Amino acid sequence: MIYVSGQATGNPSPAGYAFRVKQGHLILRERQQTLTSGNALSATLIGVRDALQGLTQGDPYTIVMTNHALSVDLLNKSSVARSPAIHALVTEIQVLTAQHGLNPEYVHLLPETDPDLDEIIRLSEDSARLAWRTANSPACPRCGDMMTIHHSRGGKLWKCSTDTCSGTLRLYSSP
Numbered sequence: 469m470i471y472v473s474g475q476a477t478g479n480p481s482p483a484g485y486a487f488r489v490k491q492g493h494l495i496l497r498e499r500q501q502t503l504t505s506g507n508a509l510s511a512t513l514i515g516v517r518d519a520l521q522g523l524t525q526g527d528p529y530t531i532v533m534t535n536h537a538l539s540v541d542l543l544n545k546s547s548v549a550r551s552p553a554i555h556a557l558v559t560e561i562q563v564l565t566a567q568h569g570l571n572p573e574y575v576h577l578l579p580e581t582d583p584d585l586d587e588i589i590r591l592s593e594d595s596a597r598l599a600w601r602t603a604n605s606p607a608c609p610r611c612g613d614m615m616t617i618h619h620s621r622g623g624k625l626w627k628c629s630t631d632t633c634s635g636t637l638r639l640y641s642s643p
């Protein structure tokens with residue numbers, strides 16, 4: 469089983485995806501990735517492509533589950549991608565599965581019907597939020613490096629991503 473979820477904070481916007489490859493109860497591969505720009509659909513398709521790239525011929529993982537119904541329709545060829553970028557992704561995935569001799573069945577499940585899928589949705593949401601924060605990070609006032617949001621007793625604040633730097637900034641907004 470391959471579980472894939474792609475999320476975006478807007479359309480298009482910083483985005484993220486996550487996937488999990490499972491055999492029985494065993495998790496064989498899992499990945500969380502941020503994307504500079506995308507939407508929930510493109511992020512889902514990039515996640516499917518990434519998950520399939522790790523598979524070799526003869527692997528029995530032929531079912532991809534996603535939280536995005538449209539990606540399932542596109543990959544099952546029952547609908548046509550209007551955007552050239554989405555069309556290119558779908559074509560890439562079809563070439564990839566043909567090369568590896570895979571014949572995946574793409575299935576759409578609603579959230580809260582499968583614990584693995586829920587976990588992957590959560591991880592992809594985390595990735596999308598991280599991508600948003602990275603894109604909207606101010607420069608550290610001390611060293612100019614990227615800043616990340618931290619939770620402290622006094623609330624949230626921007627903290628320098630360099631461990632050795634103590635630069636902080638007040639946080640005014642976050643998604």
Ligand SMILES: [Zn+2]
Nearest residue numbers: 608611628633
């Ligand atoms: Zn710094």
